[in-house]
Amino acid sequence: MVKIKKLTSQTCTCVTHGIFSELETKAKELVSMYKVMNQYKKGQTLFTEGAPNFGLYCINSGKIKVTKAASEERETILRIVGPGDVIGHQNILTNDKNQNSATMIEDGSVCFIDRKFITELIHKEPSITINLIKKLSAEMTASENRHAAMSNKNVKERLAELLITFKTNYGIKEANRVRLDIKLTREEMASIVGTANETVIRFISEFKDEGILEQEGKTIFLLDERKLIQSANVSV
Amino acid sequence: MKKPLIEISATQLENLKKNHEVLSFDMDMDLVYEKQIPFAGLVLLRGEIEFTKRYKIQGTTTSSCVLGLNEVMNELPVQHGFKVKKDSEVILLGKSELLNTTDEHSAIFPLIKKFLKA
DSSP states (O other): OOOOOOOOOOOOHHHHSGGGTTSOHHHHHHHHHHOEEEEEOTTOEEEOTTSBOOEEEEEEESOEEEEEESSSSOEEEEEEEOTTOEESGGGTTTOOBOSSEEEESSOEEEEEEEHHHHHHHHHHOHHHHHHHHHHHHHHHHHHHHHHHHHHHSOHHHHHHHHHHHHHHHHEEEETTEEEEOOOOOHHHHHHHHTSOHHHHHHHHHHHHHTTSEEEETTEEEESOHHHHHHHHTOOO | OOOSEEEOOHHHHHHHHHHSOOEEEOTTOEEEOTTSOOSEEEEEEEEEEEEEETTEEEEEEOSSEEESHHHHHHTOOOSSEEEEEEEEEEEEEEHHHHHHOOOTTSTTHHHHHHHHHO
16 A cells, blocks of 8 residues: 555645535545645636636635636636635536636635546535535526526616626725725626726716725725615625 | 656556556646645656646656655645646546555555655
């Protein structure tokens, strides 16, 4: 039998939260042992659309944009994911090539778990299967809502809705305002909303004039959430 | 530059091909970034992979070699980034498979044995 240097088991967000959180301690230790954790810098790619899928990525810290190429020069941002989330799961059982790409939008750490191990674990641990189904279901609902918003809402309403989502997921309360702890370029925001950069810039400026938000550098601060909800034409 | 690889024989390559899926990677794809732990041992069957350090090319390797085996098994960061220079065919040996290989008849056992001797 081959003797291998004993590995240290690390506990991170991907084991304590997310799809592995309901596993028994022994199974969690296995996940910790077989995962590979790395630090990534902003702009580094985790996986690329069209490349073979080899496993699952669990985000420990940092934020990642999941994109699909719209043309050779343009990309559509499908979603932004953060700590506790998993990506690369869509093709884990089908063995298809990656249907999208994942790129760090800020520095962070990500764990990788290879497909062979994860498929074996799925067969042994029903909680992972159920959590994956829940995750896929939530993503499908979000995708359907976004598709409907593209047809039924104007750009300003969609942008306001995006800012509400950012407030819910990344909002940090500060005195009389909420800091959105996510830094996206105007181009990236335009890609999510489905419009041109100039339009995003114009509506951000309008929101500032209406006293809904203010900016310091690239950071956006929400000042009046009620007005933003009215602009989004949603009931929250 | 000391290349971070283990060279393997044609017989070993054939054995690996029989038991593993061959994956294709396009030119310019980053397989492993510098100072990261590889997510798998990479067996290069066809194509070319370049080693980079601080975004500068330090060398390249063509077929019949394994990259990153020591690093993935011992959770060590690679000193060079691995980037696909020409469209390549690769077999990936995942960490779970490498750590679970105790069967002396398996296709990757000789590689692990070779790595342990190195």
